[in-house]
Amino acid sequence: MRPTTLRTAGGVLALAALVTAAGCADRGAVSEDAADYPSKDITLVVPYQAGGASDLAARTLAEQLEQELGTSIIVENRTGGAGSVGLQHLASAPADGYTIGYLPVETVMLGFQGYEVDPADYDLIGQMVSVPATVAVPADSPYETLGDLVEAAEKEPGKITVSNSGAGSIWEATTAALGEATGTEFKPVPFDGGAPAVTAAIGGEVDAVIAGISETAPAHADGQLRVLAVFDEQPSESLPGVPTAAEEGVDVVMGGWGGIGAPAGLPDGVKQALEEAFEVAASSEEFTAIITDSGSIPVNVPADEFASFVQSETQRFEGLLSDRG
Structure with missing residues (x-):
């Protein structure tokens, strides 16, 4: 069997065109002056139960994002369907920057297994962990x-x-x-x-x-x-x-990854504010130390590179899961 290997470096293909196009949809009309963002609490959806790797990464990052954005971030665990319930909830939320979410590797897998989950439904903010x-x-x-x-x-x-x-x-x-x-x-x-x-x-x-x-x-x-x-x-x-x-003697290399995303169609100023806050939060000593101590690997991949990586992962899992299906 050929080993299936996780890579955190993105390829040359970009998902940016897809999420940019999605941003032109009517839902993208939800807007506010970037200078006023954020003006209230932000909800961060985690599609798994508390206590797992995804929850740890999301909550650790949320603490750092609060410092950068100057507002409270409420972590909400919405579980079920191998993460599909939380991911679908995130995709259907208003694209105003007040609902963001943890995007696991299952974001690119579930659509090939009968779930209504599509990476193009999200604006990607950045990747922060490899597991x-x-x-x-x-x-x-x-x-x-x-x-x-x-x-x-x-x-x-x-x-x-x-x-x-x-x-x-x-x-x-x-x-x-x-x-x-x-x-x-x-x-x-x-x-x-x-x-x-x-x-x-x-x-x-x-x-x-x-x-x-x-x-x-x-x-x-x-x-x-x-x-x-x-x-x-x-x-x-x-x-x-x-x-x-x-x-x-077992030739298998495999693992998960996680990043932050939001419903597709964020106003440009809001998306930029989230990306800038993410970059600082994901590189903070506190986040890096906690994730490293847990055994996972902290990374800080910006939105454009994360989009390219998600595109390549989508293609990889389409082949893997189709072969098994």
């Missing part, structure tokens, strides 16, 4: 290595249960990629977010969990989980002694 995938088992699991887990799946294909953050999520896709790379099959068990998926593994409800590193590393450190491998090109400093999947 390597991990696979972990309960602390008392008999599986000591990734090889042990794969061997068990080979003996009983489709019997080894692996929790994830939801049907259609990047972690479910990673589970499928693991099965394809090893020539076996795992049984995905979807939950409504990464946090409950990890909790299920801690409680022994499933044989394993595939989730973001910031969701599994704390439980690994506390002795509640045993992380078997990181699906990244390099080992993580947050998980000393834990190998990459490639080091265990």
Whole structure:
């Protein structure tokens, strides 16, 4: 199997033309003088439960955005449908800058899996995090290595249960990629977010969990989980002694990412204000330290580069998910 690799650098294709065109729609008529923005609280929609990697990144950034914008930012968790419920809510909100949201990698995946989610429905503000995938088992699991887990799946294909953050999520896709790379099959068990998926593994409800590193590393450190491998090109400093999947003979590199967006059609001045505030917030020492300590990778990708990256990711997942469909 060819490894599927996350890249945070954008390609040459740009989504900017799409979101600019969308900005010409009637909804873009919602406007206010940029000098007056913001004049009230801003809501930041997170399409997953509190406690997961997406929620941590969004809330950490929100604290820094508040300082830059001079207003309160209310984080609102709208869950369901592997993130589709929150993403659809964000897309349908007024394009006035008072509703923004966390855009995960599922933004480019769900449309190929029957959900009404389209990246063109958002004005992109910037990308701030990259999240390597991990696979972990309960602390008392008999599986000591990734090889042990794969061997068990080979003996009983489709019997080894692996929790994830939801049907259609990047972690479910990673589970499928693991099965394809090893020539076996795992049984995905979807939950409504990464946090409950990890909790299920801690409680022994499933044989394993595939989730973001910031969701599994704390439980690994506390002795509640045993992380078997990181699906990244390099080992993580947050998980000393834990190998990459490639080091265990499994050629899979996969992970999530997250950024900030808003309903397409933002007034130019409002979009510029958000982009400028994002750039400062995402590069702040506080944001960088918290995200790094969690095991995720802080990045600060501006709107135009994020648009190009989203375009390339859309094309990548169209091929991957179409092949599986």
